[in-house]
Amino acid sequence: QLVQSGAEVKKPGASVKVSCKASGYxxxxxxxxxxxxxxxxxxxxxxxxxxxxxxxSYAQKLQGRVTMTRDTSTSTIYMELSSLSSEDTAVYYCAxxxxxxxxxYDDALDIWGQGTIVTVSS
Amino acid sequence: EIVMTQSxxxxxxxxxxxxxxxxxxxxxxxxxxxxxxxxPGQAPRLLIYGASARATVIPARFSGSGSGTEFTLTISSxxxxxxxxxxxxxxxxxxxxxxxxxxxxxx
Numbered sequence: 001q002l003v004q005s006g007a008e009v010k011k012p013g014a015s016v017k018v019s020c021k022a023s024g025y026x027x028x029x030x031x032x033x034x035x036x037x038x039x040x041x042x043x044x045x046x047x048x049x050x051x052x053x054x055x056x057s058y059a060q061k062l063q064g065r066v067t068m069t070r071d072t073s074t075s076t077i078y079m080e081l082s083s084l085s086s087e088d089t090a091v092y093y094c095a096x097x098x099x100x101x102x103x104x105y106d107d108a109l110d111i112w113g114q115g116t117i118v119t120v121s122s
Numbered sequence: 123e124i125v126m127t128q129s130x131x132x133x134x135x136x137x138x139x140x141x142x143x144x145x146x147x148x149x150x151x152x153x154x155x156x157x158x159x160x161x162p163g164q165a166p167r168l169l170i171y172g173a174s175a176r177a178t179v180i181p182a183r184f185s186g187s188g189s190g191t192e193f194t195l196t197i198s199s200x201x202x203x204x205x206x207x208x209x210x211x212x213x214x215x216x217x218x219x220x221x222x223x224x225x226x227x228x229x
Contacts, residue, residue: 033218043158043166043209045218059217060123098171100178105171107213108156112165 002094002113009119015082018116020094022075031106032077036090084120091115124212128221134229135200143224145193145210154214157195161206
């Protein structure tokens with residue numbers, strides 16, 4: 001299970017940091033993705049962080065504005081997005097891959113957080 | 123970046139009928155294709171991975187097929203709970219990319 005932090009309202013130019021806390025499984029074994037969805041729009045992949053938190057890959061359009069980190073001591077993953085604009089208003093999801101038996105498909109997203117609404121408005 | 127397209131944008135179907143949704147990739151993704159169902163106010167739900175394998179507890183009326191660049195999701199007999207938006211997603215390469223979605227609504 002992935003439980004995300006609550007809704008945020010930010011002003012343009014500010015930063016937001018969303019958390020995603022894992023429970024019920026071995027947190028350190030899994031990659032975590034972030035996906036966002038603007039109102040009435042489709043799904044947009046933002047990036048991924050590896051199990052140890054030592055490696056990340058971000059969507060090119062967000063490079064330089066997004067940072068993903070993880071705290072293994074608290075089983076929590078963080079996504080920080082800076083220089084916010086109205087175009088960043090969206091629901092932000094963390095998600096992890098699908099595992100069946102001993103096989104895992106890290107990029108087929110099975111377990112999702114409940115979503116965090118981020119509203120950017122002056 | 124691999125571009126995913128879906129057709130139709132909206133599909134109107136009567137309960138009990140079959141629904142066929144299409145997804146196309148701009149280059150081959152092999153079988154690295156997933157399908158998701160999303161209802162309003164909810165996170166997406168994984169239906170299909172590996173183009174044709176049903177995820178755990180997904181009903182058998184959902185089936186996926188295809189490989190390379192052309193994929194299909196079939197819902198054999200639509201139930202009331204199946205009216206939703208469906209997205210395909212490739213995971214052959216990062217960045218992961220999603221199609222724009224097909225909305226299945228009641229005819």
